[in-house]
Amino acid sequence: MEESGVTDADRARHAQLAQELQDHRTRYYAHDAATISDAEFDLLMRELEAIEERRPELRTQDSPTQQVGGALSEDFAKVTHRERLLSLDNAFTDEELDAWGERIERDLAGQPYHFLCELKIDGLAINLTYEHGRLTRAATRGTGRVGEDITANARTIADIPEQLAGENPPALVEIRGEVYMSTEDFERFNAALVAENERRKEENVRLLAEGKRPHALEKLYSNPRNTAAGSLRMKDPQATAGRPLRMLVHGIGAREGFDIDCQSHAYELLHAWGLPTARHNKVVGSLAEVKEFIAYYGDKNRHSVEHEIDGVVVKVDEIALQGRLGATSKSPRWAIAWKYPPEEAVGKLERIEVGIGRTGRATPFAVLAEPVLIAGSMVQYATLHNQEVVKSKGVLLGDTVVLRKAGEIIPEILGPVEDLRDGSEREFVMPTHCHECGSELRPMAEGDIDLRCPNARYCPAQIRERIAYLCGRESLDVDNFGYVAAVALTQPLEPATPPLTNEGDIFDLSMDQLLPIRALVRDPKTGLPKVDETTGEQKVVSFFANLKGEPKKTAVLMLENLEAAKQSQLWRFVNGLSIRRVGPVAAQALAREFRDLDRIAAASEEELAATEGVGPGIAAAITAWFAEDWHREIIEKWRAAGVQFVEEGGEEEGPRPLEGLTVVVTGTLAAHTRDGAKEALQARGAKVTSAVSKKTDFVVVGDNPGSKYEKAMQLKLAVLDDEGFEVLLAEGADAARAAALPVVEEAP
Missing domain, CATH: 3.40.50.10190 (BRCT domain)
Known part of the structure; x- marks a missing residue:
């Protein structure tokens, strides 16, 4: 049935989307709890907008597409802004940014103008009112017209001055800004909560034994934005004062007694009044330069600033032209927000697996029910570090969880979305034994939190991971010898006996050993066998031979590259031994100091520890490694294959013209x-x-x-x-x- 041109399907989907978006907004703005990622929210909003474009009858003032902000908390008085705080339209592609730029060009009809580029802070919007230079009110954005009065809390933030600097402050000015918590402060804040929880746990043992009520544990925060928002909207201003909140200003609303010609000039004025302004802003003359700014603060420099950013705000700089371009009911036409690919996402935690690393460390990692898009790539796995981290983050199996992937960092679980729990969630239990060799997992040293598999010599997982690392980029850097090759050579389905029983065998490999090998394909991130999506069966490959049984080119190249790797620098061999705590930096320091692997093996702990960049802990690990007979056998196999473990120049150290720099x-x-x-x-x-x-x-x-x-x-x-x-x-x-x-x- 149709009414006014609106189909039942359109009406039903519109109502569903509107309610879902409103629920997410309420949780986000009123309770500082994100139950959906920004990217997913944007997709839902765009679907709603598309329905309203097709069916304008459904576009009402109550629609989420016509609203700014979200629900207001009942804990604060309501205040009306003198001038509305608008939200920004978003651009996710060059085409969308180009379309916005073309509209600007068309509407200004040849009038010269400039673009102001600003980093988009992922914080909480705030509106400060100063009268005759004195702070009289601070309010949240709220609905854009009405916000929450948070004046008492705002006064506790050091970046917000009580009195504007200068001799002639304006009669009235509304100053718009963003309250945030820096990345470093957020990490320190959460670390302090973890430490406090550990203290309370210890004390709770005593309290329970005495029949007393135990202390409640502090809830950890999932991201800086929600932490800042929750801190700014606490009932007790003294509690807000204890949080490391910062602020940056980015605009002016209502004003009396002065005028400004450009947005960029307004920032000069705000700075002169003693307000914190961003130092990364830039005025440019073309959309091409805007794109250069966006690219510069993209993946490689996104984390070079002190606060979280989720995009770039682009504004027409000239105030008069802003007025000429005007605004819609919710957004200015003279500004747009370019959104970077999201670094956080929300997904359903299906299970937690445990991987065994090259030094035996047992690392829990999350497996999501469905992959989610983070930072431009689909992600289904995320690290949880160790069993204590799982506990401290309060993650349960079946939880909806917040994931984060910043730059090149492996995705990690930040925490659960507790508001979405339905009671079916259950605790994760750390396994007691290695799933690949059956050895009991245990701490390997006093004070260790991590559990490890002690079966370093025979554990299939550790052998596979060590060989993959040895031939990887940070060690011998052998082309055509990747993770799948390491699996095939250590755990083939055929033949029954693998060519590599440990890393000592790598330089003795022959083509006759390679050609018969058939092996499971494993995921390099988790070590788990991959499954064919069509058949549901585990993927098996004949890795080194083609269909005719002849050597693949990659197999020939792999053997050639292994031969060349015998001439690698000493530090690469030292690093490739997978000695616990010894990474590339320590390996390079040892190679520079001793210049011969035999001298490193013969050195005392004191001599090793005296090497710059080594220290007692690493020295003890090196001594313990060389004390194992089977470790020394690996080195002797390599030596017999022609590897020279003396740094170029032998014991006579060559000229070192940059010594001390x-x-x-x-x-x-x-x-x-x-x-x-x-x-x-x-x-x-x-x-x-x-x-x-x-x-x-x-x-x-x-x-x-x-x-x-x-x-x-x-x-x-x-x-x-x-x-x-x-x-x-x-x-x-x-x-x-x-x-x-x-x-x-x-x-x-």
């Missing part, structure tokens, strides 16, 4: 990989670190260098581009200082 390498260099640049510096005696400080001698920058370049400029350090780096390597420090880039106040 500390260098940081950041960005993408033209003539060197990041690892290659580090190796070249270390071979000449330089110390390569990851953090920029006053003690840094040179910062080498390539494309997209990020915050390290900015910090180097602030500290007025010697910064080298590609050409300057070559000067440093060839001619030394003095020549490089002469070739350093000029110091500027801001990074581009």
Whole structure:
């Protein structure tokens, strides 16, 4: 049946979407609890908008498409903003951004204009009212017209001045900004809650024994945005004062007694009044430059600023032209928000598996019922670190959970969405035994939280993971020898005896051993067998032979690359031994100091610990590793295969012209990989670190260098581009200082 051109299906779906979006908004704005990711919310909103485009009869003032913000809390008085706080339309693709830019060009009809680019802070919007320079009210965005009075709480934030600076403050001004918690402060805040919970747990044992009521445990927070929002809207201002909240301002609403010509000039005025303004804003003259700004703060530099960002806000800079462009009922036409791919998502936790790593560590990881889109990729697995993290985060099997993937970091579970629990959830129980070899899992040292499989010599999982790491990028970097090859060579279905019983066998591999191998295909992230989506059966491949039984080209190349890997640098072999706590940095330090694997093996704990970058803990692990007979057998097999464990130059150390210098390498260099640049510096005696400080001698920058370049400029350090780096390597420090880039106040 149809009425006024609206089908029953349209009406039903519209009502369903409207109610669902309203429920999510209420939880988000009134209870600071996200039960859906921003990206999923945006998709639902776009579907609702599409229905209303087809059927305008359904577009009413009550529709979520016509509203700003969400429900108001009953804990605060309601206040009306003098000027509405609008929300922004979003762009997710270049086509959508281009369409917005074309509308601006058309509506301004040749009038010259500029774009102001700002980072979009993922925080809580706030509206500050100053009268004659004194703060009289602070309110949340609320519905855009009516917000919550949070003045008492806002006064506890150090970034919000009680009195504007300057001699002639305006009679009235509404200042718009964003309250946030920095990433570092959020991590420290949650860590403090974990520590407090551990203290309470210990005390609860005593209280229960005495028949007294135990302490309730503190709830951990899932992300900085919700933590900041919840902190700002606490009933007790003193509780808010104990939270590390910050603020940045980004606009002016109602005003009396002054005028402004450009949004960017308004920021200069706000800064002069003593208000915190962002330092990353940039005025540009074209949409192409807008896209460059968006790209710069994309994947590589998204985490170079102190706060969470989820996009870039683009505004027409000229105030008069903003007025000419106007606004819809909810959004200004002169501004748009470019949204980066979401780094957080919400998914259903189906089960928790436990993987065994190359050093025996048992790591729980979450398996979602369905993959979710995070940071541009589909994700179904996420790390939970260890059994104590599962407990501290309060994650139950069957929970709807919040996942996060920032940059190149493996996705992790932030916490559960408790509002969506239905009572069917259950606790995860950590297994007591290794699922691949049956050994009992246990801590391997006093004070260890992690459980490990002690069967390092024979556990199939540990052998597979060690060999994959040995031939991987951070160790011998053998092309055509990836994770699937490591599985095939250690756990084939056929033949029954694998070619590799441990890493000592890798240099003795022959084509005759490779050709008969058929093996399961395993996921490199989890070690679990992959399943064919069509048949439901585990995937099996003949990895090294083609259909005719002849060697694949990849098999030939793998053996050739293994032969070449015998000439690898000493540190790569040291790192590839998978000694607990020894990573690339420690391996490089050991190679520089001892220059011979036999000398490392013979060194005392004291001699090892005295090596810069090693220390007592790593030294003890190295000594324990070499004490095992089967470990030494691995080295002797390699030696018999022709591996030389002496760094180039033997015991006679070559010239080290950069001895004593500390260098940081950041960005993408033209003539060197990041690892290659580090190796070249270390071979000449330089110390390569990851953090920029006053003690840094040179910062080498390539494309997209990020915050390290900015910090180097602030500290007025010697910064080298590609050409300057070559000067440093060839001619030394003095020549490089002469070739350093000029110091500027801001990074581009």
